[in-house]
Amino acid sequence: MAKHMTLDTRKGIAHGLECRLTFAQMATMFSRAVSTIANEVKNRMRWSNKGYGCTNAVCEHFETCSKMYRNADGRKMPFKHQKKCFEMCEDFRQRTCLELGHAPYVCNGCDRQTTCPLKKRYYVADAAQTNYRGTLVESRRGTHATDEERADMSDALLAPVKFGRQSVGMVMSAAKEKFHGFSERTVYRLVNSGLLSVGRSDLVQACSRRPRKDKSAVTVTKTDAKCRVGRTYEEYCAFLALNFGVQTVELDTVIGSVGGKVLFTLMFACGLMLAFLRDANTSQTTTRIFNMLQGVFPVILTDNGPEFSDPKMIEFYRVDPEHNPTKLERRTHVFFCDPYNSQQKPHVERNHEEIRRVLVKGSSFDALTQDDVNLMLSHVNSAPRASLDGKTPYDAFVSFHGERGREFLEKLGVRRVNAESVVLDPILLGEKFKKEANRAILHRHGVL
Numbered sequence: 001m002a003k004h005m006t007l008d009t010r011k012g013i014a015h016g017l018e019c020r021l022t023f024a025q026m027a028t029m030f031s032r033a034v035s036t037i038a039n040e041v042k043n044r045m046r047w048s049n050k051g052y053g054c055t056n057a058v059c060e061h062f063e064t065c066s067k068m069y070r071n072a073d074g075r076k077m078p079f080k081h082q083k084k085c086f087e088m089c090e091d092f093r094q095r096t097c098l099e100l101g102h103a104p105y106v107c108n109g110c111d112r113q114t115t116c117p118l119k120k121r122y123y124v125a126d127a128a129q130t131n132y133r134g135t136l137v138e139s140r141r142g143t144h145a146t147d148e149e150r151a152d153m154s155d156a157l158l159a160p161v162k163f164g165r166q167s168v169g170m171v172m173s174a175a176k177e178k179f180h181g182f183s184e185r186t187v188y189r190l191v192n193s194g195l196l197s198v199g200r201s202d203l204v205q206a207c208s209r210r211p212r213k214d215k216s217a218v219t220v221t222k223t224d225a226k227c228r229v230g231r232t233y234e235e236y237c238a239f240l241a242l243n244f245g246v247q248t249v250e251l252d253t254v255i256g257s258v259g260g261k262v263l264f265t266l267m268f269a270c271g272l273m274l275a276f277l278r279d280a281n282t283s284q285t286t287t288r289i290f291n292m293l294q295g296v297f298p299v300i301l302t303d304n305g306p307e308f309s310d311p312k313m314i315e316f317y318r319v320d321p322e323h324n325p326t327k328l329e330r331r332t333h334v335f336f337c338d339p340y341n342s343q344q345k346p347h348v349e350r351n352h353e354e355i356r357r358v359l360v361k362g363s364s365f366d367a368l369t370q371d372d373v374n375l376m377l378s379h380v381n382s383a384p385r386a387s388l389d390g391k392t393p394y395d396a397f398v399s400f401h402g403e404r405g406r407e408f409l410e411k412l413g414v415r416r417v418n419a420e421s422v423v424l425d426p427i428l429l430g431e432k433f434k435k436e437a438n439r440a441i442l443h444r445h446g447v448l
Contacts, residue, residue, distance in 0.1 A: 013030075045122065057095070127238035156171055157171055227309045233338050233341070262278050303336065358380070379423055
């Protein structure tokens, strides 16, 4: 029997779930432990919005709701009889099917699927196989040391190696607990990659030797080296198949000068772009932005940059940080494009061309303020687009999200600009930025 579960076995599990077989029955069929079948389903099941909200019974308070509203004729009517009242109600509490709390944990084979208004979970064999392959590849790639582990190693190495001229092996022998079980070779690899407080120049013997070429070595500078597991582009496509009509937000980063400030950009399906100035290109600054922007990102697609390498902090937020800091609630789903495949998120890449008309490539963002960025976005989002039938991204966003969308943009400092007043040139930000742009253009063409 193969040690790893195959696609055929997973298809058999999916078929068994459709037939409402128990985990014990499937374990006997596939010569596996019952816990293996159960863990396979629990670890690789997917949420789906199939049929979600087809009735207002999706709310926990539906049966007892006594709210009223006045219709066009001025008569009082039960609020729960309004179409999709849960989308407008401040007291909405999402109801979860109690059947999902025990085996088989999924909706495969349930005879109430077509009429159930609740969120559903499914086990899909192809998606489970893709998730398994991603886990397998990522678990065998790179050095998976967290920020905390690297900090401990840096503290242990700094004084003895940098000033005492001891070897890494000596330090590891004296303070094993600081190295969290990593081998000496791994620690040297981290040193050579510049991920610790000491560098190759601090190693006496290493300085006398030419660095070894290791094409297989992978330098990981991400917060979570396994962040792509369960979030690949294939799994993104599988998620969209289960959640038809869900809106995707594309993320990216625009770099100014090397080591300087950067722009974090978000592109909505309606064509509207937001951007936020950041002092550093780190996952922590990215998380802070999402904590500020609650509830506007159903699905996120981004690249493999280190600034997006802590997806759990983006996907979940603390509901009550003061009284119950451990309670988390999902706000979005994060997925990653395949490496070197920026065409998988073409809209945000294309819209960067509009930003570069104002912030020319090669110019520094260090003198920018968020107010400057908001002014630029106001003009970029107020330019009519042929892809929107002549509408502006701003109007398309407000049309989709209504008054709440307009208020959201107003709070962010993004406003509508009349079409005849739109300026997409560095002069929009003043003479200083125009000169900086001219300098960058001349430098790029080898004049300066």
